[in-house]
Amino acid sequence: MALATKKIPSAKLRSAAFKRVRADHSAELAGDYVEMIADLIDERGEARCTDIAMRLGVANATVVKTLKRLQAAELITQEPYRAIFLTVEGWKMAEDGRRKHAIVEKFLLALGVSQETARIDSEGIEHHVSTETLRAMGKFLARNGS
Amino acid sequence: MALATKKIPSAKLRSAAFKRVRADHSAELAGDYVEMIADLIDERGEARCTDIAMRLGVANATVVKTLKRLQAAELITQEPYRAIFLTVEGWKMAEDGRRKHAIVEKFLLALGVSQETARIDSEGIEHHVSTETLRAMGKFLARNGS
DNA sequence: TTGAAAGTTTAGCATAGGCTAAGTTATATG
DNA sequence: CATATAACTTAGCCTATGCTAAACTTTCAA
Numbered sequence: 001m002a003l004a005t006k007k008i009p010s011a012k013l014r015s016a017a018f019k020r021v022r023a024d025h026s027a028e029l030a031g032d033y034v035e036m037i038a039d040l041i042d043e044r045g046e047a048r049c050t051d052i053a054m055r056l057g058v059a060n061a062t063v064v065k066t067l068k069r070l071q072a073a074e075l076i077t078q079e080p081y082r083a084i085f086l087t088v089e090g091w092k093m094a095e096d097g098r099r100k101h102a103i104v105e106k107f108l109l110a111l112g113v114s115q116e117t118a119r120i121d122s123e124g125i126e127h128h129v130s131t132e133t134l135r136a137m138g139k140f141l142a143r144n145g146s
Numbered sequence: 147m148a149l150a151t152k153k154i155p156s157a158k159l160r161s162a163a164f165k166r167v168r169a170d171h172s173a174e175l176a177g178d179y180v181e182m183i184a185d186l187i188d189e190r191g192e193a194r195c196t197d198i199a200m201r202l203g204v205a206n207a208t209v210v211k212t213l214k215r216l217q218a219a220e221l222i223t224q225e226p227y228r229a230i231f232l233t234v235e236g237w238k239m240a241e242d243g244r245r246k247h248a249i250v251e252k253f254l255l256a257l258g259v260s261q262e263t264a265r266i267d268s269e270g271i272e273h274h275v276s277t278e279t280l281r282a283m284g285k286f287l288a289r290n291g292s
Numbered sequence: 293t294t295g296a297a298a299g300t301t302t303a304g305c306a307t308a309g310g311c312t313a314a315g316t317t318a319t320a321t322g
Numbered sequence: 323c324a325t326a327t328a329a330c331t332t333a334g335c336c337t338a339t340g341c342t343a344a345a346c347t348t349t350c351a352a
Contacts (some may be wrong), residue, residue, distance in 0.1 A: 015203030017269040018178065022340090024270055025171065025338060028307080032164065057161030062310055064331060069308080081317055081330055108279060111286060117278045123163040124170055128270025132263045133254060140257060168310090175339080196299060208340055210301060215338080227300055227347055 021128065028127040031097045032056070034075055037084055048082035085098035100134060101126050104131060107137040110145035152228055167274065174273040177243045178202070179212060180221055184240035192229035221245040246280060247272050258292035 036055055040047035041111045053063045067084065075090040086094060105122035109115065129137075182201055186193035199209045213230065216222045221236040232240060251268035255261065275283075 016199045017266045018201075019203045020266055021270045023172075025309080028167075050328085055160045055164075057165045058309085059311060060330075061312080061332085066309075108282075111279070111282045113276075113279050113282045117276050120166055121164045121274060121276050121279050124167045124274025125271050128267060128274065130259075130263055130267050132259050133257070133267050136254075136259045138255045172338080194299075197300090204339085206300075207302085207342080212327060212339075 029066065029123070030070060030075060030094060031127060034086060034090045035097040035101070036095040037076065037086055038091065038098070040117055041086070045083075048083055052084075072108065092132050097126070100129065103134055103137055104129060106141055106145070108140055149170060159264055170273050175212065176216060176219065176221060177239060180232060180236045180240040181231055181243040181247070183222065184237065184244070188234070193231075194229055198230075243272070246275065249280055249283055249287070250290070251273060252287055256287055 026137055033052065036052055037047040044051075049060060049063050049067070053060045056063070067076060067078060070090075071078055074087055075093060077085045101122060104126050105118050107127075108118035108122055113121070138141060148176075181196065182198055183193040186197055189255070190197075195206060195209050195213070199206045213224060214221060214237075217224055220233055221239060223231045223233060247268060250272050251264050254264035255267055259267070
């Protein structure tokens with residue numbers, strides 16, 4: 001198997017990217033939830049299950065289940081039949097997400113895509129952008145546009 | 147409930163973005179697999195289970211299970227203990243993925259990020275980029291850099 | 293040609309993230 | 323203040339994606 005000799009080292013490098021993508025995905029949902037909870041609290045003083053479900057486009061029961069995980073991860077606090085609150089850690093994550101989101105969305109707009117596309121694509125891209133890329137986007141924004 | 151009156155229409159718009167992200171995610175794995183199978187076939191004439199597992203950084207059994215789904219989706223063909231092949235549909239998806247991937251990676255490089263970061267981030271971003279954004283990236287590449 | 297190594301598959305488990313249906317609690321209003 | 327409605331929770335189901343361990347094929351070399 002002559003072919004196999006060079007496949008081990010390059011494969012290790014390659015697999016790192018996919019591992020990062022998988023890790024990003026599991027962090028993604030938590031990020032979306034806390035960001036949305038933060039928005040709801042800012043907009044209307046409290047975050048309720050139903051509002052989250054509506055905005056995410058999922059069933060109520062799905063939200064309940066996910067909130068349990070977020071509570072276990074100490075990102076939110078919650079009492080039965082009451083509104084949802086963010087822990088300090090949760091706020092930190094929400095702020096971080098908002099910052100990233102804003103940069104990516106503005107960047108896409110500066111690149112020339114429509115408002116609607118910027119909004120939709122940034123939602124997906126946000127969680128896969130490294131600090132380095134985010135910084136590069138920031139620099140681009142400083143030069144061009146806002 | 148004055149607050150609730152304006153939440154339905156805006157929520158519908160918002161939820162569309164998250165629905166797109168969820169849809170992207172379920173298509174993502176299939177895309178990564180067929181792209182990798184295409185690469186392996188080009189590089190060494192055939193795609194084997196083990197090579198895919200190594201490059202993705204997952205266990206062999208995981209690959210086997212996923213390949214079953216890809217076979218059900220008619221993206222690949224496969225006989226027990228033999229190499230894996232792409233269907234016409236599979237090749238189409240692989241080519242499409244490669245094209246997208248190349249543009250996103252080149253774009254990140256042109257934006258000024260390092261080779262390594264471009265490689266890693268493009269892997270995650272690739273699946274969340276709309277046609278419109280891809281075109282904007284292409285235009286940017288035509289102006290600046292390659 | 294046979295047996296060990298390499299590769300592939302199966303079985304069985306876990307978690308995440310969806311869903312519907314049915315039950316429980318809060319609240320707003322008649 | 324009683325009750326209908328809205329909000330929340332629980333139970334139970336499903337699929338996708340990961341894992342390990344064990345069983346089965348292929349292949350290569352002695």
